[in-house]
Amino acid sequence: MEANPPDYELADRMALTSPDQVKAIGHPLRTMILQLLHERAATVTELAEVAQRPKSTVAHHVDVLTRNGLLRVVRTRKVRAIEERFYGRTARIFHVTAEPSPAGEQMPGDFNDFVVAARESAKAFERGKLWGFIRHARISEDQASQFWDQMVELVDEFDRMPRSGETMYGFAIGIYPTDHPALPAAQDSPPGESWTA
Structure with a gap:
């Protein structure tokens, strides 16, 4: 190794x-x-x-x-x-x-790592070798900033991994605001009404 x-x-x-x-x-x-x-x-x-x-x-x-x-x-x-x-x-x-x-x-304003990742990952997707998730969450800007700091630590961990094997892997990560719909905040139960799951 x-x-x-x-x-x-x-x-x-x-x-x-x-x-x-x-x-x-x-x-x-x-x-x-x-x-x-x-x-x-x-x-x-x-x-x-x-x-x-x-x-x-x-x-x-x-x-x-x-x-x-x-x-x-x-x-x-x-x-x-x-x-x-x-x-x-x-x-x-x-x-x-x-x-x-x-x-x-x-x-x-036109530099976008995700454009690079999309281009690079197309062949991996065709071979069934693309591992990925996308999630949406309604959070504050401060929460997004704190989460980004955690992602930077993960990128740093990936960069420092000992090199081995024959395959070069790409790792794309990011967080961004979207127009994705969100449910409104949950309402408290009116008096005398209870919730069951």
């Missing part, structure tokens, strides 16, 4: 405070790169081989992520007089802050 990933030091959480940072994680190839680096640090060459994309393309996207503070060089290695750079994430979890951008810029 392998050690807990990844093989470099990184922060637990990082707030994305600029539109460029949010745009950076919204690109499918950059999302893939960030997900791969949950496993271990990697070079542009390694990432290009796994992603099956040209090295120049991957190098461009790694540069975008690095310029926006989402990746950093965590170590280097000399190979035939050439220095190879190994890139790692700067945090396990990136989250979009609810605070306005320091420069007053509008944050992008």
Whole structure:
């Protein structure tokens, strides 16, 4: 069994405070790169081989992520007089802050992890390998926020699981307000009336 990933030091959480940072994680190839680096640090060459994309393309996207503070060089290695750079994430979890951008810029509103999850999970659904639930509950905003904190802990636990096996699994989790109908609050029984189940 392998050690807990990844093989470099990184922060637990990082707030994305600029539109460029949010745009950076919204690109499918950059999302893939960030997900791969949950496993271990990697070079542009390694990432290009796994992603099956040209090295120049991957190098461009790694540069975008690095310029926006989402990746950093965590170590280097000399190979035939050439220095190879190994890139790692700067945090396990990136989250979009609810605070306005320091420069007053509008944050992008089109980044959606569930779009990625829906696309990725289609084949698993066809093979009968998709495990999931959806629930609706009428709760307060404070309760939703507290529950989100618990979900973040679960994501962190998933990220830290020792790597083993041959299959890569996706894990999607979220909470969001909906227009789903809800029953009104239950009425107290009128005097002289009793309830039975």
